[in-house]
Amino acid sequence: MADHDLVIRGGTVHDGLGSAPRLADVAVKDGLIVAVGDVPDRGAREIDAFGKIVTPGFVDIHTHYDGQATWEQRLAPSSGHGVTTVVMGNCGVGFAPCRPHQREMLVKLMEGVEDIPEVVMVDGLPWNWESFPDYLDALDDRQLDIDVAAQIPHSALRIYVMGERAVRHEAPTAGDLEQMRELVTEGITAGAFGVTTSRNMMHRTKAGELAPSLHSDVDELCALMDGLADADAGVFQIIPAPDGDAEVEFDILRTVAEHGRRPLSFTLLDVAGQPGGGWRHMLDGLEQAAADGVEMRGQVAPRPVGMFFGLDLSLHLFSAHPSYKAIAHLSLAERVERMRAPAFRQQLLSEQPEDSNPVTLTLIGAFRATCPWGDTPQYEPTREDRIEARAGAAGQSLEDYSYDLLLGDEGRAVFYLPAANYSGGNLDSVREMLGHPNTIMGLADGGAHYGLICDASFPTYLLQRWSRDAREDQRIPLPLAIAELTSKAAATVGMIDRGCIAEGMKADLNVIDLDALKLHVPRVAYDLPAGGKRMQQKSEGYVATIVSGEITYLNGEHTGALPGRLVRRSGPQPSKRAA
Secondary structure (H helix, E strand, O other): OOOEEEEEEEEEEOOOOOOOOEEEEEEEEOOEEEEEEOOOOOEEEEEEOOOOEEEEOEEEOOEOOOOHHHHOOOOOOHHHHOEEEEEEOHHHOOOOOOOHHHHHHHHHHHHHHHOOOHHHHHHHOOOOOOOHHHHHHHHHOOOEOOEEEEOEEHHHHHHHHHOHHHHOOOOOOHHHHHHHHHHHHHHHHHOOOEEEEEOOOOOEOOOOOEOOOOOOOHHHHHHHHHHHHHHOOOEEEEEOOOOOOHHHHHHHHHHHHHHHOOOEEEEOOOOOOOOOOHHHHHHHHHHHHHHOOOOEEEEEOOOOEEEEEOOOOOOOOOOOOHHHHOOOOOOHHHHHHHHOOHHHHHHHHOOOOOOOOHHHHHHHHHHHHOEEOOOOOOOOOOHHHOHHHHHHHOOOOHHHHHHHHHOHHHHOOOEEEEEEOOOOOOOHHHHHHHOOOOEEEOOOOEOOOOOOOOOOOHHHHHHHHHHHOOOOOOOOOHHHHHHHHOHHHHHHHOOOOOOOOOOOOEOOEEEEOHHHOEEOOOEEEOOOHHHOOEEEOOEEOEEEEEEOOEEEEEOOEEOOOOOEOEOOOOOOOOOOOOO
């Protein structure tokens, strides 16, 4: 009879704390790590990890699986990149708390902010909750491939308390602020890991209406922080205005953090031309805050915050042209056929884009700076790679040149735009931000931006680009990169039972062939409710992923195991339903 449920043998073990790796076996029983070292006893299952690295499972603290976790059991793409725990509810958007007559408002907000089609949510969301504790109870019933943890979204909270007044961006009354504070405390007490909000003016409904949280004054943000302070738990997550003055934005962040004396994490980006010193000012501010005992941390993306364009995706150069809008409902093959007709081409090229949402028009205008991709990801394009440069070199207009390329691969051609974090045409600023003691790799956005962004592969990219392939003067030592993905991430949100390979810790693990680690170009899959589509990005090199001691993925293929559960902030608690 086997002594252990699982033994991983002979791998190079990285403990997740940044320590030097060592050759060791890892034994698992009843969902926990029970031995690390020389394990003579046998396991019911064993994995030969010789020549491979063994890491804790990755913890992704910035995702949007709030809806997907209620209708689907596999939280892809994240679960295909070594992630074993995700934290959702970021950016102030989500689906709880919510009164029945407010559901459409939250759906339309999520559609605009996170690029999830309305029809997918209408068909997929079960809406078997109203309060935030109800939502957690609904998640308690779910069986998933990875663990999920939730945060309380400000926009949903504001709508729940203020109704239409929230959508009209009216100022809250003292009573509104007190109710929001109490509801935050209630959610944290029930098991939420924090509260989230956004000041990003790009966060709008598809029609262009601003997210309810965007014009909230500091006193409202402090009321949310008071809710955390009353519960004596939880993290405050916020997206500052990326085009706002960095000095002003950081002052707001620090004011909120000091007010409640709870940890605060925020989106930290290199935005070209940002006034007030931009990301450098914010790094300086983080250092001063740490010296003053104020707990703040910047979330940094490990590559450009990039967007994809194409006929089979959410946007492309012609997606707001009237003639294209008239055929947008057709299948890809039908659209390609129509667009190949000379008369249709002539008509479309004579038009200008029209849309009520200025953000949509801005993004469409940015298509000129995209880079066409082939069979290999190219996250660091040069100016000469841009489609406008290629069009000029070919002696064609941007529109004529792009039209032909969009029809490539039967309309499946993809175009990549490196937006934030690439102002210098390189990743030097990213490396500086990643190396700061008060930052953490984040912002992968898994579960959102189905047809525009595909960054759930950040963990794979971090290991491949910054630890394996970087030049010597920029390389992040592998133990430190793994710590970013594991113990540092877990600590940022207050998780104490995972992120480290040690006896007694939760048995969330990865076995990785680092030399074989590779990303593929994202491809569109029509696998959402109501036939909705999303980008999926596959990888190579993950030999095994283990959640709570069960092997969930072997060589990139799902085993059928669904050990993932809701994680409540203070650990497992009795469900109200069970009580």
